[in-house]
Amino acid sequence: MPNKKKSTTTGKSKLRTLFIIVIVLLAAAACTIAAWTLYEMKIMQARLLSDNPPAEVTPVAEPSMPVYVPLDTFTVSLKPGGEAYDRVLYIGLTLRVVNEDDKSKIEQYLPEVRSRLLMLFSGHSAEQLALNEGKSQLIQDIKQILSLPLDDKSGVTVTDVLFNAFILR
Structure with missing residues (x-):
């Protein structure tokens, strides 16, 4: 009977190990997305602060009075x-x-x-x-x-x- 008890604990430990691996992969993916977003935001901020004016800004036409x-x-x-x-x-x-x-x-x-x-x-x-x-x-x-x-x-x-x-x- 002791054999049966070991097999159920190893099944739980395999499941637990798989769960931990999935959590770690999800955390790594979230960190990657956050880093990429931060990088893009810094690039956009640098473009806004640069001395070059934006390419072709069209003025908004004011609606004329009827x-x-x-x-x-x-x-x-x-x-x-x-x-x-x-x-x-x-x-x-x-x-x-x-x-x-x-x-x-x-x-x-x-x-x-x-x-x-x-x-x-x-x-x-x-x-x-x-x-x-x-x-x-x-x-x-x-x-x-x-x-x-x-x-x-x-x-x-x-x-x-x-x-x-x-x-x-």
Whole structure:
């Protein structure tokens, strides 16, 4: 019977020895990672403290303040379509432009801008404008028509069209 007792103790001691070896290997790996991290941190610190400026620092563009141009409301008879022949659009707009120059250009050429917009609105039918796709297309058309030259040089750049009122009757 003493033989059985020795075999169980040697099995436990082998397991204990294996456990100790694994712990030592894990400790060595942790020390290696810590040393490598410390080394990399010192290199990064040396780069930051060096006299050479960093390669190509791009300045962060400050967001510009939006420039809005409110327009008086329009009341327009729409193009006949479908069953209804007497349809009217009541629409209020505010234009968002790139800069103050475009705003002053719109204000200077306001009769021409309003005329272009009236002609554009009257060319649409109520069925088109009743859908969200029609409203999105109308916004694109407004941007396009106002980008045409107002004076000898160029038109204005409208970045967004905001509806203040939109009533179809």
